Amino acid sequence: MRQPGSFGTLVTDRRPSSSIPAKPASIKDIARIAGVAHSTVSRALRNSPVVSRETVERIQRIAGEAGYRTSAAARSLVTRRSDTIGVVVTNIADPFVAGVVSGIEETADRHGLSVFLANSNAEPERELRVARKFEERRVDGIIVTASRVGDQYVPLLTHMQVPIVLLNNQHPSQFAHSVMIANTQASLDATRYLMALGHRRIAYLGDRQGYQSDTERYAGYRSALKEAGLRFEPRLVAHGDGKPEGAEKAAAELLALPQPPTAIFCYNDMSALGAMRQIRSRGLAIPADISVVGFDDLYISQYLNPPLTTVRQPMRQMGNLAMETLLQIFAGCGLRHDIKVPGELIVRASAAPPKEKQ
Template sequence: MPVSLKDVARKAGVSVATASRALADHPRISENTKARVRQAARELGYTPSAVARSLVKRETHTLGVITTSVTDPYAAQVVKAVEVAAEAAGYHLLLVASHGVPSREVKALRMLYERRVDGIVIISARGMDAYEDVLSHLTVPVVLVNGRVPHPAVRSVSANNRQGASLAVEYLLDAGYTRIAYIGGPTQGQSARHRVQGYVQALQAAGLVPSPDVIFPGQGTAEDGRRALRHMMSLRPKPEAVLCYNDLTAFGVLAEAWAMGVRVPDDLAVIGFDNLPFSELTAPPLTTVAQPTEEMGQTAVSLLLRQRRGEEVQDVVFDCTLVERASVRR
């Protein structure tokens, strides 16, 4: 059983109130008493109970994070960013995985609320629709990273996925590629919708017509990339380049290309999205669209904390940048 303030107070021969103030370095407590209390606390190995403190202070100094899975490297990056920003502000993270299942996202939301976290960040939410009724009773700020929900109280910070995808396509166009394929992501998420839009728009802006038979479905997994590549290689004429919904899909393309003897970028240029740490380790290193995950995480935390202080805050959108590596010929 942990030692409580009462134990410390008894040992120091003072009241609980005094012990509390002594440890909090209250100015009205004599140095002498403070010393005695601190001494007692040390000897007993006293560690204050954050749960008791949270109850009275009505704040837990904890942020809830809902993510699909820790093993999703993109999510991991933003979790990390959130973690350092939170840590810097004196907050810690209660992490829960939804495994992409909408019902579990809602359950997670409720559980975090029960635990009275001071703010909630949801990364890449899927089941937005079902949120309505849960959200309506929440008294805690929520921000979505790369997602949106119609609820007025929910803020979002996201990458400009449309712009990012367009950027990639323009880059390919610039490099002389014209027959450009696309491998899509989970259609429930808005990032996937925006990316395909960006792809289509950039093509149209260049006077090209996006052909449905080079737009492949996918869920953002490596396996989707492999499968799409196999289809792609059976097409006549073959695509010269492919933009992938995310890096993971691109990794699948690269892996399957190696297995099939397709040379990248000579036979096919490949471009990813997310700039995962691994993407500079592939053979060839992957050209990809980067989101400023660092800033996004920081911003998410900052929005949460500002909302908590009663400030009115706006959604924020970050532009993407292109990271040139060797999977596209220049």
């Protein structure tokens, strides 16, 4: 689309003169009809108190009849504000991400802001493009929902001097705030629950290594073992990719152990989905033969067979919170925001006491 070394992305060869543009009514058109200066129209449409009440009403009526719509571009050019935020996600098709975005959009809309959505696919090259785009659009703020954030990505975003809220990620930076689930505590609770059911051989099926969420959830698992005086067994830890596919392979490893686990605590519900399929494919029953616990409480998790016991992340509310954080920063609240949201264990039917003592 553009030559290398470009500083603006431009798409050409569109909109031939064939179709009449029918350019929308501007403030000047309204002014001409009303017989006033365009500045008066500008003020009237914003209900400025300096304009007489009757003029305001007259102009608004005319504008309404003419189907006038403010040009956001022109306005933002002078106000230096786009009333726009950028949301970058690894993949909007991920149910967790979609839930969060839903919350973001909700409160953004309530405050009159529009949201740009961009997928990064966790590809550094696309992250770069996204950052450039958001910069050109002069977004007022950015929210990043990504399990994986490229090492140089946040600095890249930070460079544009715009407040950033990271969701389930953190980064030391003046401009990077965060909204996080209390991973460690939540997975501590989940693991405790499994132990309370009588499990002693509990596996942790994680995401790719190195991601913050995974590290913290793993830490909660470890401290639960420790506090119960259970010996930690490295072979009971396997890593997937946060998706069913990877989890299926990881679960296969766990089940192939000489002494397989009686319960698996999964990094997230999508991983649990994969683990459950792997378990079933071996002819084992859930939870009779082996218990499974997830993390997220996706919408579908309650409809699984068996319904999944899991840690609820209030996805929509976390999205709300991320957006509200941005709004607070816009309002001039200078301090760093690092919000921790508690998880909640949702007990369903995928976990039960182990079959036999070991």
